[in-house]
Amino acid sequence: MSALPVVELTDRAREVFRAVVDGFLANGAPVGSKTIALATGMNLSPASIRSVMQDLEEQGLLASPHTSAGRVPTDRGLRLFVDGMMQALEPSADERAAIEARAGTGGPVEEALAATTAALSGLSACAGLVMVPKREVVLRSIGFVPLSATQAMAVLVGDDGSVENRVIELPGGMPASALIEAGNFLTANAAGLTLGEARERMMRELAEQRAALDAAARALVERGLAVWSEDGDRRPVLIVRGQGRLLDAAALADLDRVRHLFDDLDGKQEIASLLDSARAGDSTRIFIGAENKLFALSGSSVIARPFRGAGGRVVGVVGVIGPTRLNYARVVPMVDFTAATLARLMG
Structure with a gap:
């Protein structure tokens, strides 16, 4: 069963769906009809909202955890939101300055890459990733x-x-x-x-x-x-920074998922292969949850973008990994800016 294109959702369904997604991404918890009715000022009764949520669940966009009466977006629903409804939030001047400062620390290239990735991790509250090919020093x-x-x-x-x-x-x-x-x-x-x-x-x-x-x-x-x-x-192909940022309060409530996520990060070759698939093209790639079999158990998302060096050749990929409920609207532009910064560093 495939999800409807966003343009085929009614205005009412789109509004309810966005409210569920926004609530889930903000709190990591299922969102109920009463919460939506009170928080959004939507001119619908909780019963009407529940009816719409049921329709969205039947379309594969929402799911109802057995422990809660609320709904959460499915991976398919998050994909619909990211591709068709998300409004990107550009990094602030302070965030851009923090990333650029770490990229300009000097020293060996790997140290600058690691420092920039650590800055991205801190700002996004995710683990930062950067992949570069084994560098043949002349x-x-x-x-x-x-x-x-x-x-x-x-x-x-x-x-x-x-x-x-x-x-x-x-x-x-x-x-x-x-x-x-x-x-x-x-x-x-x-x-x-x-x-x-x-x-x-x-x-x-x-x-x-x-x-x-x-x-x-x-x-x-x-x-x-x-x-x-x-x-x-032994020169690293993949640099990971900020794994500890994945251990927030919501994550600690689901330790099994966290264990699977750290297992994923330990399998650096598999993560490197995933990032390598983002090398083609100039756009940001977003891998959501079970869309990629690597994250079928951990329920994680990866946002990745290639960056280029001298001559316009792709020399690496930078990104973040975090729970599927990460703030895509804020993190995607942040990854884009980091890729542009590394391109200047490598140029």
Whole structure:
């Protein structure tokens, strides 16, 4: 059974339906006919409102939880509301400033993405999500800075100006000259290559004994390449921030649903696949509840939008996940603005 297009609802049915949806999204609780009659000033008796609500239930737009005489919108009803009745509320100046400030924190790209996603999470009261492909860093230089007799800091500078540091262990007695020699060798031979390409070339050079390095510098080159390659393999595809914001009073009343939602978030590959499906096109995608089998048990919704980098190429997807009763009219434009902000960051 498919829901009627909103234009096919009578004015009375549309008014009652909107009142139920608005009440549910505001409070997360079933909405009764008396509540609608008192709160909306609708010139209908509770009995007439119940009749309309019954019709809407038969059309698959509302449901009646067995523990309550009130109604809640179904996933199908929420889809009808979002697509045909919702009036978007643009982010305030303060909200826009908060998102832009976090995007401009500087440092590695992943940190800026995580900070911006955390800001989106705080403003939307949802968990924030951002997905980016595994980033192939093009190298400008790699160097080693001594920290102690047994430790050094490997410093990788990317062609995009990004700088990342990792602490590595040194074998005892390694001279400072080996750090300089290894860094010069890596920079001279790896500049302009991705990390994977550099590792392949360096290991081939070392295996074929073509690299004019002493034993200490050779060991350091191998150790440095290993730590960066291992880090690249673990580079996150999906960043999630603000899961704790999903634990509001209404959520705690339904702990089973919360458990399923956190299970969904733990399955990062499945969430990443869902976000990846939003990469096509320029518009915001809204996934509501059981419309996607991933959220059939948790009753969650995802709002996601792609963002582009240099050359207009889609480089990632940003969004939020929360209960189906989230404030779509407010959150959708907020996700749109965050995507635009990240596009400027990545451009």
